[in-house]
Amino acid sequence: MLNGIRIIEIEGLGPGPFAAMLLADLGADVITIHRKGQPAVPGMPEQSILDRGKRSIDLNLKDATDLEIAKRLINSADALIEGFRPGVMEKLGLGPDTLKDTNPRLVYGRMTGWGQDGPLSETAGHDLNYISLSGALWYASGPDHPPQTPATLVGDIGGGAMYLVAGILAGLLNAQRTGQGTIVDAAIYDGSAHMMNLLMSMRQTGNLSEARGQSLLDGPHWSRTYKCEDGGFVTVQCLEPKFYAEFLQKLGLSDDPDFQKQYVPALWPELTHRLTEVFATKPRDHWAALFEGSDACVAPVLSPQEAQAHQMNAARQTWVDSDGTFQAAAAPRFSTEAWQPKPSPQRGEHTQDILNELNAKLPPTSSPG
Numbered sequence: 001m002l003n004g005i006r007i008i009e010i011e012g013l014g015p016g017p018f019a020a021m022l023l024a025d026l027g028a029d030v031i032t033i034h035r036k037g038q039p040a041v042p043g044m045p046e047q048s049i050l051d052r053g054k055r056s057i058d059l060n061l062k063d064a065t066d067l068e069i070a071k072r073l074i075n076s077a078d079a080l081i082e083g084f085r086p087g088v089m090e091k092l093g094l095g096p097d098t099l100k101d102t103n104p105r106l107v108y109g110r111m112t113g114w115g116q117d118g119p120l121s122e123t124a125g126h127d128l129n130y131i132s133l134s135g136a137l138w139y140a141s142g143p144d145h146p147p148q149t150p151a152t153l154v155g156d157i158g159g160g161a162m163y164l165v166a167g168i169l170a171g172l173l174n175a176q177r178t179g180q181g182t183i184v185d186a187a188i189y190d191g192s193a194h195m196m197n198l199l200m201s202m203r204q205t206g207n208l209s210e211a212r213g214q215s216l217l218d219g220p221h222w223s224r225t226y227k228c229e230d231g232g233f234v235t236v237q238c239l240e241p242k243f244y245a246e247f248l249q250k251l252g253l254s255d256d257p258d259f260q261k262q263y264v265p266a267l268w269p270e271l272t273h274r275l276t277e278v279f280a281t282k283p284r285d286h287w288a289a290l291f292e293g294s295d296a297c298v299a300p301v302l303s304p305q306e307a308q309a310h311q312m313n314a315a316r317q318t319w320v321d322s323d324g325t326f327q328a329a330a331a332p333r334f335s336t337e338a339w340q341p342k343p344s345p346q347r348g349e350h351t352q353d354i355l356n357e358l359n360a361k362l363p364p365t366s367s368p369g
Contacts, residue, residue: 001334002028005078005172009054011035012083014152015160015188016111017050020081022165024053025330025339031354033070034347036060049327051344058348061092072358074099078175079107079168086116096183106181107171111164115187127155136192139199143213159192214265221271222247222262225301232284233301247296251278
């Protein structure tokens with residue numbers, strides 16, 4: 001879908017590389033500028049899933065020759081992705097005000113936690129910090145447990161990378177129409193707060209309480225995760241009455257007068273306790289088999305490896321092994337083209353090819369001594 005679009009990514013952490021991977025999955029020519037002579041970011045492999053489908057050039061942006069190559073690359077691009085603290089790219093001579101003189105159509109994507117301005121813009125932080133201050137973490141547990149979310153998904157990916165991709169795509173469309181680029185200020189703080197608007201809409205109808213565990217989606221017995229006899233878990237979220245009725249029928253609880261009162265908050269704690277006892281009597285896979293194919297809105301909690309073995313994955317091939325690397329396939333899918341896993345490059349693997357495209361040459365390496 002993005003065939004013919006070139007994006008330059010300055011090597012960074014987490015959400016920036018993820019956003020660039022998604023754009024590469026969509027067909028863009030993504031060239032990552034890896035740091036010359038330096039290993040991968042701590043905790044990341046030399047050949048990362050996040051680099052799949054990209055090309056790699058290694059440059060030292062503090063070297064004048066390499067910096068000039070970077071500028072020429074950016075001048076050939078439709079968009080750029082960087083994830084430094086505010087001001088770092090400007091100090092390198094690669095700020096948007098400098099680059100727009102030679103590439104006015106450039107969409108300049110900036111990925112940060114706190115944004116390009118504000119009292120915390122220069123302050124370090126991570127996923128949990130951003131979403132805790134934005135309000136996105138508030139409903140992430142029951143009332144008696146510390147708020148906790150799956151690692152990276154709500155902040156780095158949901159509130160960060162996905163909003164950066166949306167901003168870049170919008171900027172590219174605008175540049176095609178007007179000939180003018182833009183700066184995309186993608187802050188995880190902003191994006192994760194924006195993701196709360198679906199819940200905020202429930203507040204307008206009185207179905208969202210400020211107190212955790214008392215709202216329509218985080219309080220009822222029918223919107224919970226339950227532990228099973230074998231230590232596994234199942235999720236239940238049968239919001240609509242017809243689905244709730246099927247849930248009760250499967251459990252043999254259709255005639256229970258208390259369970260028939262689906263939307264009575266005063267009964268939710270006691271009914272949660274009763275369901276906790278019910279699900280604890282059988283292993284996870286028993287419940288998965290009981291509810292499979294029904295509209296009761298019950299599903300087992302699977303690890304990624306278990307998800308790969310599930311019949312859903314057999315049909316959709318969402319989890320794949322490619323060259324010995326376990327990874328999720330690209331999303332979304334398109335009717336006009338099929339996607340296959342693409343290899344991740346070695347750091348600097350395409351340096352010479354890219355230099356040839358630019359008709360540039362690196363100076364020879366000096367001999368020691």
